[in-house]
Amino acid sequence: MLLSLPPGHFRAYLFDCDGTIADSMPLHYAAWRSALDEWGCEFPEDLFYAWGGRPVADIVATLNERHGLAMPVDTVARRREALYQRSLPELTAVPEVLAHIEDAHGRYPFAVVSGSTRESVTASLTTLGLLDRFDVLVCAGDYARAKPDPEAFLVAARLLGVPPESCLVFEDTDLGIAAATAAGMASVRVPQPAERAVTGLL
Structure with a gap:
């Protein structure tokens, strides 16, 4: 089962890391x-x-x-x-999100927008062999106000040079979805592990 994307013409994809890209x-x-x-x-x-x-x-x-x-x-x-x-060594990617990364890489710029430290995000993406897919990493310490404040997503959009309304966000948490909405961005909700098990996504 693939994640369905909302309608719209998007120019950049913004991903949370933990629970979204990484099944961490x-x-x-x-x-x-x-x-x-x-x-x-x-x-x-x-x-x-x-x-x-x-x-x-x-x-x-x-x-x-x-x-x-x-x-x-x-x-x-x-x-x-x-x-x-x-x-x-136990870390794996969320398959449905990985499919979108592989499909859209090279067609859209990508950013990671995370509440985790840059050290943690870099380690996760390196383990998964995905670090080189992302043009921008926005991590804890790169912004003053955490999700659900939109600041982190707006920082990523500015660094990518893409208007917020042209960004699509992939997120697994309520705080992240709220932050994307506050930034004026469309979003895709990534089910958490228990939800994916119930719906057969795992």
């Missing part, structure tokens, strides 16, 4: 759980998916507030990243 969300969640267990911090799976698209530092800070903890943000973020990098 289960690996990221395992890394989060291991890193946070060292501090006795709970992070339920449903909350992890609900917060998809938020920067790592923002998640750690919010968990500190929720649980009355004082986890050092940088330390936890580095530990989580190290654990994720260790799991990269």
